[in-house]
Amino acid sequence: MAEKIKCLIIGSGPAGYTAAIYAARADMKPVMYTGMQMGGQLTTTTEVDNFPGYPNGTDGTAMMEDLKSQAERFGTDVRFGMVTKVEFSDKEGGIHKVVVDETTEIEAETVIISTGATAKYLGLESEQRLIGGGVSACATCDGFFYKGQDVIVVGAGDTAAEEATYLANICNKVTMLVRKDYMRASKAMQHRVNKTENIEVLYNTEIDEVLGSNVVEGVRAVNNQTGDKKDISVTGVFIAIGHTPNTQLFKGVLDMDETGYLLTKGKSTKTNLPGVFAAGDVQDKEYRQAVTAAGTGCMAALDAERYLGALE
Numbered sequence: 051m052a053e054k055i056k057c058l059i060i061g062s063g064p065a066g067y068t069a070a071i072y073a074a075r076a077d078m079k080p081v082m083y084t085g086m087q088m089g090g091q092l093t094t095t096t097e098v099d100n101f102p103g104y105p106n107g108t109d110g111t112a113m114m115e116d117l118k119s120q121a122e123r124f125g126t127d128v129r130f131g132m133v134t135k136v137e138f139s140d141k142e143g144g145i146h147k148v149v150v151d152e153t154t155e156i157e158a159e160t161v162i163i164s165t166g167a168t169a170k171y172l173g174l175e176s177e178q179r180l181i182g183g184g185v186s187a188c189a190t191c192d193g194f195f196y197k198g199q200d201v202i203v204v205g206a207g208d209t210a211a212e213e214a215t216y217l218a219n220i221c222n223k224v225t226m227l228v229r230k231d232y233m234r235a236s237k238a239m240q241h242r243v244n245k246t247e248n249i250e251v252l253y254n255t256e257i258d259e260v261l262g263s264n265v266v267e268g269v270r271a272v273n274n275q276t277g278d279k280k281d282i283s284v285t286g287v288f289i290a291i292g293h294t295p296n297t298q299l300f301k302g303v304l305d306m307d308e309t310g311y312l313l314t315k316g317k318s319t320k321t322n323l324p325g326v327f328a329a330g331d332v333q334d335k336e337y338r339q340a341v342t343a344a345g346t347g348c349m350a351a352l353d354a355e356r357y358l359g360a361l362e
């Protein structure tokens with residue numbers, strides 16, 4: 051027998067927990083499935099300095115524990131589990147069927163999807179070892195820690211160009227490593243990069259190895275045309291080669307853009323199916339911050355509550 055609930059929240063990042071706080075306080079008795087990464091992306095970072103309410107900054111994992119406690123205080127049922135199948139109704143007031151860990155069946159009147167996105171990395175052993183020790187996938191989040199220092203940005207698209215110009219305002223020097231002999235970024239963004247004095251672009255160049263044992267001390271760059279290697283002394287390495295939204299499960303079910311991000315209607319969190327809402331990085335490739343994820347989590351719970359209210 052499937053368990054029948056009013057509100058299911060999929061994912062336990064800032065969007066999911068904020069949705070849970072609002073849904074629980076609205077007496078929707080939300081059930082949350084956390085996925086494999088309980089607490090979401092922020093559990094992979096030590097210092098979060100830009101979330102409002104923490105004047106001295108906080109540890110990412112501790113912050114997510116706080117959010118979990120707050121959601122549970124109002125009665126959210128937080129469960130460890132991975133949603134493995136969805137069968138959403140396309141009818142107003144229809145019941146959405148979800149399977150967790152391939153066994154547990156849930157029938158929900160509303161579903162809030164907050165499955166986030168995963169930053170892409172190069173996959174080098176030295177890079178993986180130094181994530182949090184100078185390797186980052188988010189300049190807006192971590193750039194400030196490298197104020198006045200020299201850093202590397204890896205990537206050639208708009209995001210990489212944006213991260214490079216953002217960092218150039220904070221850091222002493224930014225070296226951009228571009229794999230091909232051209233950038234994919236828009237002409238406008240390339241122009242911004244090229245006219246920024248403290249950005250140097252190295253084309254046909256990749257990272258061979260990130261140098262340093264506990265913290266980044268530099269990179270060994272390799273020219274992929276000549277094979278020439280050179281060490282560049284930096285303290286930060288920003289990987290800006292894109293993100294993958296965690297939406298595999300919803301392919302063919304929910305409307306997405308060409309890169310797999312869920313599409314929501316206007317300023318709301320409504321997806322193309324009634325009673326199914328999306329919040330956080332899973333529907334936002336623009337801002338990708340904890341506070342914006344939390345903001346849309348709040349919106350999703352309010353949208354879900356209003357949807358149920360209108361059915362009565």
Ligand SMILES: Cc1cc2nc3c(=O)[nH]c(=O)nc-3n(C[C@H](O)[C@H](O)[C@H](O)COP(=O)(O)OP(=O)(O)OC[C@H]3O[C@@H](n4cnc5c(N)ncnc54)[C@H](O)[C@@H]3O)c2cc1C
Pocket residue numbers: 060061062063064065066083084085086087088089090091092094095097098099100101131132133134164165166167168169186187188191192296299329330331332338339340341343
């Ligand atoms: C290294 C790093 C440092 C960062 N630092 C900062 C910072 O300092 N400040 C800031 O504002 N932002 C920072 N960010 C960005 C921030 O972490 C994200 O914007 C934010 O976490 C997005 O929240 P979210 O709730 O949308 O999703 P996420 O945090 O991505 O969480 C997604 C959740 O969905 C779950 N999930 C996925 N699939 C399933 C499934 N099938 N079933 C059930 N659950 C599922 C996962 O387990 C996870 O709990 C950082 C990101 C990274 C990677």
